[in-house]
Amino acid sequence: MRKTLPFILITSVSISFPGCESLFREQPATDPEAIFEDMWTTFYEEYAPFEERNVDWEAQYESFRPMIDDGTTDDELFDILSQMLATLDDGHVSLTAPGRNVFFSNRIRQYRIDDELFDLSVVRDRYLDSGYREGDQQSYLYGKVRNRDIGYIFFDYVGPNFSALNDFLDEYSLMEGFIIDLRHNQGGDFTYCFSEIGRLTAEKRFVFRSKTKNGKEADDYTDWHEWHIEPAGNFVDKPLVVLTDRYTISAGERSVMALITLPSVTTVGDTTSGAHGTMIGRELANGWFYSLVPQKVELFDGNSYEGIGLAPDIFVKNQLDELLGGTDRVLETAIEALL
Amino acid sequence: MHMKRFFLLVFLIMGLLLSSVAQENEKRNSFSLLWGPGTLARQDMIFSPFVHSAHSLFNAGLAYTRQAGMFQQIQIRYSGYAPMLTEPYEFLVYDEVKTAQPHLFTFIDLDYLLGKTVKSMDRSRVTVGGLLTSDIQALNYVYGRLGYFGYYAALGLGGFIQLDHRIGEKNRVGTSLQFPLISWSARSPYLVNDDEFIENIASHSGVKTFLSFLQDGKPETWDHLQYFDLRVYYRYLINQRWQLGVAYLLEFIHFSNPRNLISFKNTLTISATLKF
Numbered sequence: 001m002r003k004t005l006p007f008i009l010i011t012s013v014s015i016s017f018p019g020c021e022s023l024f025r026e027q028p029a030t031d032p033e034a035i036f037e038d039m040w041t042t043f044y045e046e047y048a049p050f051e052e053r054n055v056d057w058e059a060q061y062e063s064f065r066p067m068i069d070d071g072t073t074d075d076e077l078f079d080i081l082s083q084m085l086a087t088l089d090d091g092h093v094s095l096t097a098p099g100r101n102v103f104f105s106n107r108i109r110q111y112r113i114d115d116e117l118f119d120l121s122v123v124r125d126r127y128l129d130s131g132y133r134e135g136d137q138q139s140y141l142y143g144k145v146r147n148r149d150i151g152y153i154f155f156d157y158v159g160p161n162f163s164a165l166n167d168f169l170d171e172y173s174l175m176e177g178f179i180i181d182l183r184h185n186q187g188g189d190f191t192y193c194f195s196e197i198g199r200l201t202a203e204k205r206f207v208f209r210s211k212t213k214n215g216k217e218a219d220d221y222t223d224w225h226e227w228h229i230e231p232a233g234n235f236v237d238k239p240l241v242v243l244t245d246r247y248t249i250s251a252g253e254r255s256v257m258a259l260i261t262l263p264s265v266t267t268v269g270d271t272t273s274g275a276h277g278t279m280i281g282r283e284l285a286n287g288w289f290y291s292l293v294p295q296k297v298e299l300f301d302g303n304s305y306e307g308i309g310l311a312p313d314i315f316v317k318n319q320l321d322e323l324l325g326g327t328d329r330v331l332e333t334a335i336e337a338l339l
Numbered sequence: 340m341h342m343k344r345f346f347l348l349v350f351l352i353m354g355l356l357l358s359s360v361a362q363e364n365e366k367r368n369s370f371s372l373l374w375g376p377g378t379l380a381r382q383d384m385i386f387s388p389f390v391h392s393a394h395s396l397f398n399a400g401l402a403y404t405r406q407a408g409m410f411q412q413i414q415i416r417y418s419g420y421a422p423m424l425t426e427p428y429e430f431l432v433y434d435e436v437k438t439a440q441p442h443l444f445t446f447i448d449l450d451y452l453l454g455k456t457v458k459s460m461d462r463s464r465v466t467v468g469g470l471l472t473s474d475i476q477a478l479n480y481v482y483g484r485l486g487y488f489g490y491y492a493a494l495g496l497g498g499f500i501q502l503d504h505r506i507g508e509k510n511r512v513g514t515s516l517q518f519p520l521i522s523w524s525a526r527s528p529y530l531v532n533d534d535e536f537i538e539n540i541a542s543h544s545g546v547k548t549f550l551s552f553l554q555d556g557k558p559e560t561w562d563h564l565q566y567f568d569l570r571v572y573y574r575y576l577i578n579q580r581w582q583l584g585v586a587y588l589l590e591f592i593h594f595s596n597p598r599n600l601i602s603f604k605n606t607l608t609i610s611a612t613l614k615f
Contacts, residue, residue, distance in 0.1 A: 023593070023601050024380075024382045024390050024601050025382060025384065025388065025599060025601075027382075027388055027389050027390060028388055028389070038388070046530055094484075096430050096439065096482070096483035096484065097430065098425075098428040098429065098430060098439075099428070099429065099430065099431075100430060100431065101430075101431040101432065101433065101434065102430060102431065102432050102483070102484060112433070160543070189537075189540070191537060191540065191541035191543070192543065194541070195541065195543070210534055211534075212528070212529075212530060212532075212533035212534060213529070213530050214528070214529040214530070214533070214597065215529065222533055222534065222535075225533075225534030225535070225538075227534075278532055278533075278537070279485070280487065280530055280531040280532065281480065281481075281482025281483070281485040281486075281487055281531075282387070282482065283387050283389065283424060283482055285389065285424070286424075286425070287423075287424045287425030287428065287439075289439065289482040289483035289485070290482075291482065291485055294530040294531075294533075295533070
């Protein structure tokens with residue numbers, strides 16, 4: 001067929017990559033000014049809780065943009081971008097670059113303020129009976145509090161480790177109360193918590209609602225989406241104390257939100273981080289990474305605690321010297337609250 | 340409800356086509372193994388404004404072809420790519436050294452072609468027909484210490500045309516174009532994840548999550564989603580049972596909903612075919 005070969009040749013020749021490249025959208029450039037513009041604009045279009053955190057992002061542009069020119073070094077650029085992100089004081093916002101420590105926008109996380117006021121080994125070695133159980137890499141720890149009919153369970157993050165809750169409730173079904181320790185909880189996927197705490201509620205309970213950016217304009221959001229917890233399995237009707245601290249963050253905080261819908265719950269410890277919206281990652285032309293929050297969250301009471309955190313019913317902080325001596329004052333307060 | 344109607348329509352069409360094939364008497368079957376290197380250039384604005392380019396040796400496929408009165412082919416292809424804007428590098432989290440790794444994209448394509456040779460001459464033939472295609476992409480985007488899952492899936496109905504030309508007794512060259520016209524498509528939300536996405540993964544089951552993603556899809560036509568596969572091939576007949584081949588495949592995607600996606604995947608495959 002005379003027409004076949006020319007067709008094959010034409011289609012082959014037409015497949016040329018330089019031509020294909022022109023279909024791509026223009027990419028941000030790699031110079032310092034372009035990198036600043038890219039990051040600032042992405043936050044402007046995609047970051048949700050400016051209002052909750054009382055940050056005027058356009059004012060930040062006016063403050064920081066003049067600091068950058070063609071001659072700005074990587075070190076200077078990292079410092080300037082970090083300073084700009086610091087104005088958000090957001091536990092979900094960070095900046096990653098080669099050979100450097102990750103910069104965390106949240107002051108407490110960046111400077112590790114009071115980070116040393118929680119020590120799981122003190123709980124395990126000083127407060128639990130010897131029959132405790134531990135997950136891989138301490139993803140969870142549970143056991144019976146010494147000399148008390150109280151069950152204790154700790155979760156390091158929110159994920160598949162939450163399935164230990166069911167075993168814990170079965171194993172310590174005769175206890176008079178339970179302590180759920182979410183101090184230093186790193187977050188994760190809150191749906192693991194929501195699906196595992198069904199035994200703790202006798203009725204469906206509204207926890208929070210959220211909406212996510214779905215466009216570049218300030219008012220471009222999805223509809224509000226309501227999240228609930230629902231009864232599942234054998235109902236456990238016992239007093240509960242939930243422990244929190246300044247490092248309880250993200251899905252850890254959403255877990256606290258779910259637990260405080262329960263009438264049997266008392267929270268003890270310190271206020272949580274206040275980073276409630278979902279987090280996404282982004283990359284810059286020079287290979288650096290950063291993260292931001294495209295979501296607003298409102299608790300069941302109709303208020304946003306983004307940037308504020310969830311305050312405990314009983315505020316108490318550990319003292320370093322006491323903790324080093326083996327006393328966890330927060331845990332002891334929780335035990336007293338259950339007696 | 341729309342999804343159910345869509346699949347009902349798909350299965351109805353497939354049933355009609357298969358029943359017509361069943362009436363064919365002559366059987367000429369072949370089974371092919373395909374493997375080769377490929378390149379990817381992909382810009383997905385949901386995840387990044389940058390074009391992610393990578394090379395990969397992990398492009399493989401299997402194909403079953405039945406050429407009787409009707410032409411039938413089922414082909415499954417797998418490929419994996421690991422693009423990154425820079426080389427992997429080390430960074431620190433509270434002075435603990437970590438490594439920034441590349442993104443990881445996994446592509447699985449499953450195509451079913453059913454057609455008929457509409458023009459056949461001494462050395463050439465033209466085959467046209469219908470196409471049922473599924474293009475599944477699992478996208479693991481890595482941003483230093485953070486990683487996010489994304490997805491793209493398109494189940495399409497369309498057509499194909501294949502031109503095949505014999506050169507001498509043992510050589511064949513040809514080209515084919517596969518072009519879905521309507522698709523059921525599902526893709527990550529505008530900003531990587533939202534409440535609907537989180538609801539979909541809340542089952543914590545891979546299969547249920549995948550089905551939930553699909554269920555959240557919607558019909559798309561060529562105004563939002565354009566994709567096609569263009570193949571150019573050469574085949575050498577060793578004997579009546581065995582055949583070797585080399586083929587160039589361009590897979591193109593342009594999807595504008597909810598954010599722009601442009602993807603070019605170029606693969607050069609060698610194949611070994613057993614005829615039976």
